[in-house]
Amino acid sequence: MTDGSANAADGSPPPPPAGEAPGNGTIAARLTELADLLEIADANPFRVRAYRSAARTFKGLAEPAAALLAAGRPLTELQGVGKDLAANVATLLESGTFPSLEEARDAVPPGVRTMLRLPGLGPKKVGAIYRDLGVKTLEGLEAAIADGSLAGLPGFGKKTGEKVLANLALVREGIARSLLARSLPIAESLADAVRAAPGTTACEPVGSVRRRAESVGDVDLSAASTDPDAAVEAFCTHPLVAETLSRTHRTARVRLTVDPGRPTEAELVVNAPEAWGAGLILGTGSKTHVAALRDWLSPAGLTLTDAGLIRDGVLIDSATEAAVYAAAGVAFVPPELREGGNGVLRVADLEQGGGLPTLVELGDLRGDLHMHTTASDGAGTIREMAAAAKARGLKYIAITDHSQRVTMANGLNAERLRAHWRAIDAANVLTPGVRILKGIECDILEDATLDLPDDVLADADWVVAVLHYGLSQPRDQIMKRLTTALESPHVDCIGHPSGRLIGKRPGADINWEAFLDRAAATGTLLEINAAPERLDLSAEHAREAANRGIPIVINTDAHAPGAVGAATWGVYQARRAGLTAEQVANTRDWPGLKALLK
């Protein structure tokens, strides 16, 4: 579900390529950032709410705000956007920021805002930590817990500190790394600049970006060029580069312009075109994978260096990755399977040679079975969502609005849901070419019951059951809740099973062995939720699920027409799990998928 109070550093869409006006997602992220900063500074709560409300408006806008302005339509037409906000957004579109945001950023140290990522700490508590204790960093917060000063604040106690300490490591990593969805567009933009340099024959993002890891530290690029200096120069003068940290005739390391949630540093290595394949492999990693590959090359007397594949001091063909893998006598390994350390790829997989799976691709998907409309917290109508799906070539969608428990998202009770389904029936007639299924995202309540009665769920085409609340309950209760859902004859799928948010929230304490066994036994499908901050199931759990024969569904959880079918990040996750199209249920047509249900 969306939430206007979400941290702007998380879940916000990728920033636009340099030189383009910020998109609606970026506008929403900036407004939310300002709301957070104002709330920490104890500003008028209704002013805060105004920014959050406007952020929601921009996030759900069908047309880019810049296009509205270009068409001469004032932004004050929009719900919750008055004179001041319209002026701020116009300035943001022109310059990338606006004065009141900069003032608020100056007034609150960056370390203070990062505290919002910690579960249990909201703007009020963070504001108190900053203003009453003068604590500005996570280190300072840790110290304040240790010396008891945090527990001395009104409204704070022992448990607050314990909860902070329990999540500190996760949040630290979340701050040091940025989501793939935030890093990949930046990496591509840098690569485009290098590709345009004279003498460059190829340039690709490498490292964790190319392996499509769920989060990325620094952005790494590899290039091939007959004029390495020109490639390095193009890289260092890119508009996103704030400062060159180091530079040689064929490498450079740079600091990127500051933006919350974005990677901070990038590195380029330029090789000769005849060593391009070797450079790509070394740059892509992972270390574990490269070590495994070297183990296979060394018996043949081959050494993998960034000057190419060498035997007895002589360069062997290493202009392509395929040539290097062929020299090692193993099958080409897709970058997503080179993660190594995560248990997805083992040396044994490499040794099997041609045994690597043909991974699922975005174009294989025929349906999207998790999305919202204006009936709950989505920004599009049923027909708008269906039209968007059709435009992306999908054959079927399930409308899965929230159930009644999710009050803030305007969740549906039985009566409203049945009315919504009648509207879906009507929309189906008006939208040929894409089948709209009557679905629901049904909450699994804290007491291990479902949020809607069986007779209602029985009439749905598709039920995705989820945990939203009480994620920090003890394992026994979490398992009891999941078991209820798995054993319900009406639940087709468990959505975002863990409830984790990458770098922000660990997710529920699940006994995965038992959960996956039960899902397999009951014939319940499991979701890879494609939202960049969720990617839930993880690659490891998706792999384990598929090994048990559980069909995986890749869903977008779209809250606006523009997001329907945008399953890119979920597909990367599935590929890292080694999944084939066969193992992903929504590569089938609807009758084919339906045959997999209980």
Added chain:
DNA sequence: GCCGTTTTCGGCCCGACTGTTTTCAGTCG
């Protein structure tokens, strides 16, 4: 800061849970 007026201010999405309290503010979704 926005909205909608009884046109110049007063009101502004919701409900449950948690941890802190001993009646409730803050957080979460």
